[in-house]
Amino acid sequence: xxxxxxxxLVSMDPVCIEKGAVQxxxxxxxxxxxxxxxxxxxxxxxxxxxxxxSEGPDILVYPEGxxxxxxxxxxxxxxxxxxxxxxxxxxxxxxxxxxxxxxxVREPKEKEIRVILENIGKxxxxxxxxxxxxxxxxxxxxxxxxxxxxxxxxxxxDSKLRGRGGAGFxxxxxxxxxxxxxxxxxxxxxxxxxxxxxxxxNRKVLEGDPHSVIEGMTIGAFAVGSNQxxxxxxAEYPIAVxxxxxxxxxxxxxxxxxxxxxxxxxxxxxxxxxxxxxFVCGEETALIASIEGSRGEPRVRPPFPATKGLWGKPTNIxxxxxxxxxxxxxxxxxxxxxxxxxxxxKGTKTFALAGDVSHTGLIEVPFGMTLREIIYDIGGGIKxxxxxxxxxxxxxxxxxxxxxFLDLEVDYETLGAAGSIMGSGGMIVMDEHTxxxxxxxxxxxxxxxxxxxxxxxxxxxxxxxxEILERICAGEGVPDDIPMLHNLCSEIIQDSLCxxxxxxxxxxxxxxxxxxxxxxxxxxxxRCPAKVCRNxxxxxxxxxxxxGCTVCARNCPVSAISGERKLLHVIDQDLCIRCGxxxxxxxxxxxxxx
Amino acid sequence: xxxINSIQDLKRLREEAQKIKDMRDQTGKTQVVVGMGTVxxxxxxxxxxxxxxxxxxxxxLPDIILRQTGNFGISGQDPVVKVIVPNQEExxxxxxxxxLARKIMQNHVVxxxxxxxxxxxx
Numbered sequence: 001x002x003x004x005x006x007x008x009l010v011s012m013d014p015v016c017i018e019k020g021a022v023q024x025x026x027x028x029x030x031x032x033x034x035x036x037x038x039x040x041x042x043x044x045x046x047x048x049x050x051x052x053x054s055e056g057p058d059i060l061v062y063p064e065g066x067x068x069x070x071x072x073x074x075x076x077x078x079x080x081x082x083x084x085x086x087x088x089x090x091x092x093x094x095x096x097x098x099x100x101x102x103x104x105v106r107e108p109k110e111k112e113i114r115v116i117l118e119n120i121g122k123x124x125x126x127x128x129x130x131x132x133x134x135x136x137x138x139x140x141x142x143x144x145x146x147x148x149x150x151x152x153x154x155x156x157x158d159s160k161l162r163g164r165g166g167a168g169f170x171x172x173x174x175x176x177x178x179x180x181x182x183x184x185x186x187x188x189x190x191x192x193x194x195x196x197x198x199x200x201x202n203r204k205v206l207e208g209d210p211h212s213v214i215e216g217m218t219i220g221a222f223a224v225g226s227n228q229x230x231x232x233x234x235a236e237y238p239i240a241v242x243x244x245x246x247x248x249x250x251x252x253x254x255x256x257x258x259x260x261x262x263x264x265x266x267x268x269x270x271x272x273x274x275x276x277x278x279f280v281c282g283e284e285t286a287l288i289a290s291i292e293g294s295r296g297e298p299r300v301r302p303p304f305p306a307t308k309g310l311w312g313k314p315t316n317i318x319x320x321x322x323x324x325x326x327x328x329x330x331x332x333x334x335x336x337x338x339x340x341x342x343x344x345x346k347g348t349k350t351f352a353l354a355g356d357v358s359h360t361g362l363i364e365v366p367f368g369m370t371l372r373e374i375i376y377d378i379g380g381g382i383k384x385x386x387x388x389x390x391x392x393x394x395x396x397x398x399x400x401x402x403x404x405f406l407d408l409e410v411d412y413e414t415l416g417a418a419g420s421i422m423g424s425g426g427m428i429v430m431d432e433h434t435x436x437x438x439x440x441x442x443x444x445x446x447x448x449x450x451x452x453x454x455x456x457x458x459x460x461x462x463x464x465x466x467e468i469l470e471r472i473c474a475g476e477g478v479p480d481d482i483p484m485l486h487n488l489c490s491e492i493i494q495d496s497l498c499x500x501x502x503x504x505x506x507x508x509x510x511x512x513x514x515x516x517x518x519x520x521x522x523x524x525x526x527r528c529p530a531k532v533c534r535n536x537x538x539x540x541x542x543x544x545x546x547x548g549c550t551v552c553a554r555n556c557p558v559s560a561i562s563g564e565r566k567l568l569h570v571i572d573q574d575l576c577i578r579c580g581x582x583x584x585x586x587x588x589x590x591x592x593x594x
Numbered sequence: 595x596x597x598i599n600s601i602q603d604l605k606r607l608r609e610e611a612q613k614i615k616d617m618r619d620q621t622g623k624t625q626v627v628v629g630m631g632t633v634x635x636x637x638x639x640x641x642x643x644x645x646x647x648x649x650x651x652x653x654x655l656p657d658i659i660l661r662q663t664g665n666f667g668i669s670g671q672d673p674v675v676k677v678i679v680p681n682q683e684e685x686x687x688x689x690x691x692x693x694l695a696r697k698i699m700q701n702h703v704v705x706x707x708x709x710x711x712x713x714x715x716x
Contacts, residue, residue: 003651005643005660007617040647044614062617063625063659087630087662123615132604133611141601254607255597263599 004042006084009060012045015052024057024071031080041084047127047250050095058095067095104204105362109378113340115348116201116324117364120208125243128250131211137256139327143219144264152223152330153179159329159337160346165191165282165319166394166423167499168345168412171326174316177306178224181314188221188229188268189310189317191287195234195279196395197446199426201350201362202320206233206240209324210247214257214270216323219330221268224316229270232287234277244272279450283498284317286452297454298498319424321350342368345411349425356383356431365410372406375429386431390514394423396443397503399510400436419510421503435532436515437522440507441469447504458501461492465508475535477523485512531593534578538594541569541582545590552582552591622680623657624703629674631665637672638691645692646675649699658703671714677702688714 010025025043032038049060055069066089068079075093082088105121108114123130131137143152156172163169178186190213194202205213217229233241248270251257259267273291275281281296288310290296309315325347329337338346345367351374353360358380365374371391375381382388390400393410399420401408408414412422430439448462465488468481489505489512496502512519521527528536541552541561548566553559560576563569571582583591598604628634628643643662650658666674671688675695678684685708687698694712701707 003647003655005647005662007614009614040644046614063661065618085630086632086635086664087628088664129607129611130615132608133615135608137598137604138608141604145601253597255599262601262604 005040006064007042007044007062009044009046009049009062011047011049011052011056011058011060013048013052013056016048016056016058019052019056020071021057023073024059024076027073027076028059028080031077032084035080035085037080037084047129048246049127055095064089066090068093069095103361104200105208106359109359109363111369111373111377112364113348113366114364115328115340116205116212116321116350117208117362119212120204123209125208125210126246126250128211128247128254128256131209135331136211136327137215139330140215140218140256141262142330143222144262144266149179149223149225152219155330155334156223156326158334160341160344161322161325161329161337162345162412163319164321164325164349164424166421168422171318171322174306174318175220175223177304178226178314178316181307183307183312183314185228185313186224186226187310187313187315188217188224188226189284189287189291189305189315190217190229190231190320190323191282191284191317192231192233192237192240192320193275193282193287194237194320194424195277195282195450196424196426198354198428199352199395199424201352201425203237203240204362205320205324206237207243210240210244211251212324212327213244213320214247214251216326217270218257218261218268219326220316220318220323222266224314226316227267227269229268230291230310231270231272232275232281232291233272234281235274236277241272241274248272278452279446280452280498280500283500286498287317288315297452298500300497321425340366342366342409342411344413349410349422351425351427353379353427353429355427355429356386356434357381357429358383367411368409370407370409371401374410374427375406379429382429382431386433388429389432389434390430390436392420392428392430392439392443392507393426394421395426396446397421397500397506398423398426399506400430400439400514401510402514419513420506433530433532435473435528435530436511436518437469437472437528438530438532440511441466441473443507444469444504447500451500451504455495455497455501457492457495458497458504461488461496462501462504464488465492465505469508472519472522473528473533473535475522475526475533477519479523481523482512482516482519537578538573539571539576539578539580539582540592540594541571542590542592543568545588547588547590549587551585551587555581555585557581623659624680625659625661625676625678626699626703627661627663627676627678629664629666629672629676630662631672633665633669634672634674639673641692642673642675642690642695645695646699649696653699653704655704668714674714679703679706685713686715687712 050058057071058069060067082090153175161171192202275290278296280286281290283298286296286298305315341347348364348366350364363378390402392398392400405418415422444466448466451458451462453459489509492505493502521529531537546568553561558575560572561569630639673690675687675690701709
């Protein structure tokens with residue numbers, strides 16, 4: 001094989017061709033010939049490199065990795081003379097280097113296993129050939145040439161893959177129901193309406209490895225017998241939507257999506273549908289209504305979407321992460337997949353670590369890892385060396401788990417038994433300075449706001465819970481509030497139409513169970529043990545530490561602090577609005593909270 | 595754009611794509627850099643570069659990155675060749691003609707022995 005010291009990739013994107021990519025290539029050959037460099041430098045056609053609209057025609061030069069953009073005959077001539085003859089990279093024609101550090105997904109920690117996140121940041125999501133280079137679409141090829149739909153479903157059943165949207169329903173079983181359902185056409189839907197605050201694993205997969213989702217959906221479509229699919233993605237994820245659209249267009253161009261995929265006779269088309277960011281649209285029946293163009297409200301199940309879904313036809317709905325697992329299972333085999341995870345839940349799960357933990361961001365671990373390992377070994381423990389108080393798993397509808405659950409081996413069953421949920425994999429870690437009543441109030445505020453209002457328990461019940469919690473935090477709680485909360489929670493859980501209402505009271509139920517003492521301190525002693533609720537705390541200045549420097553008095557927005565220079569300062573409790581600024585500005589730790 | 599009509603098409607495309615991807619991945623590869631400023635070219639850097647190129651091709655050396663750069667700024671020492679072996683100090687050689695270039699490739703890059711007598715900077 002000939003050795004070339006340098007390789008030029010010419011972007012042959014249709015837009016680049018329109019802008020003269022072919023002429024650029026011909027000119028490059030001519031100029032290199034002129035300088036007798038043609039046997040040293042290789043020229044290859046490439047799919048799109050940068051953004052063809054603003055940067056085409058463009059080339060990428062290796063080994064330097066220089067990305068020359070918006071080429072003209074003059075710039076091509078200069079580049080050949082300077083770069084290839086004299087070895088000088090020409091900054092004036094280069095695209096600005098992209099920022100390569102990614103704080104959302106860091107380098108994997110020792111205990112992590114990256115399956116879903118494996119390719120993120122390592123392949124160019126806008127270049128299908130990068131995905132093909134890492135064995136992309138091999139699983140689809142295997143399915144289309146060697147397997148029957150029944151084989152695929154059996155493989156999914158044997159893999160014990162479970163829905164990563166949170167409920168953990170076996171994927172193979174779901175596909176089997178949709179496969180057996182009577183009706184034509186059948187639809188495939190991907191739920192990319194990731195609404196949990198702090199969770200962004202689905203966005204990251206769509207932005208960083210969109211083809212894994214497309215391949216998984218196509219395999220599912222083959223198993224179910226569907227020829228049309230939709231990805232329902234929220235409008236707040238514009239980069240995910242545009243990356244996915246580019247990926248779909250490229251897959252169609254390469255014959256990996258659309259009519260007669262890889263010459264197999266099987267056809268499957270895919271479209272992106274954007275949602276307007278309503279939390280409830282992550283619920284499958286509300287999602288279907290939204291795709292149909294109706295108001296995003298859930299309906300009673302059964303009938304389940306597998307029999308009557310989109311436009312009344314059999315429909316299979318899975319989450320982004322579930323689909324992304326499918327090609328990996330088929331390509332790497334069942335033994336590989338089932339070697340990871342716990343007894344009932346196989347494989348890995350991504351989590352979004354957030355809150356008072358040292359290393360926040362996305363992580364991926366096999367099922368069965370303990371919360372302690374996740375928070376301390378991977379997350380680096382609690383920020384600033386503080387003590388652990390609780391972790392809330394599964395988004396706003398999850399429960400808060402105190403320290404006694406740290407050795408819980410995380411999977412769908414164990415979290416459920418502990419009074420929380422897997423959800424989409426959010427994990428909010430809280431330290432000792434978190435008020436659990438305030439946290440419950442915060443999540444209730446979110447779910448109350450996002451309740452679609454269709455059913456009474458959810459619409460009215462969440463509002464009533466929120467009012468009680470606000471009252472308790474304001475120091476106006478009464479002893480009857482606790483039984484009232486219990487009562488409201490159990491009725492909302494029992495009577496709500498969809499998962500949103502059924503899950504909404506979880507933060508309240510779990511904090512009432514594990515942190516009842518904090519509720520009682522708020523109600524009976526009018527005291528906030530974590531010193532968070534403003535109406536229940538008092539700022540005062542310690543005689544011992546105060547140097548009389550006047551900083552607090554000068555910064556107080558309501559002039560509640562008085563005192564002479566070099567003498568003790570005093571806060572007027574009637575004027576104080578408990579903003580905490582004096583505490584932040586004091587250099588001598590003289591401001592105390594009680 | 596290639597349209598994939600069979601599993602063979604996909605395999606072929608994967609091999610091509612892997613080749614390009616490997617090329618982009620420069621970690622763990624030895625780099626040989628030739629100074630190609632005006633002075634370097636006048637002193638014969640092109641011949642040196644060609645000799646190195648020929649050596650790599652003859653010996654079928656995998657994973658060597660041959661780069662060129664502008665003037666190294668070390669006057670009177672052209673042609674200048676820098677060898678960067680991963681996890682080792684960079685070595686700069688001066689006044690490297692095609693014969694010496696081949697010697698450096700054999701002794702330093704292949705066998706791992708620095709040719710101390712031609713080193714001008716370490």
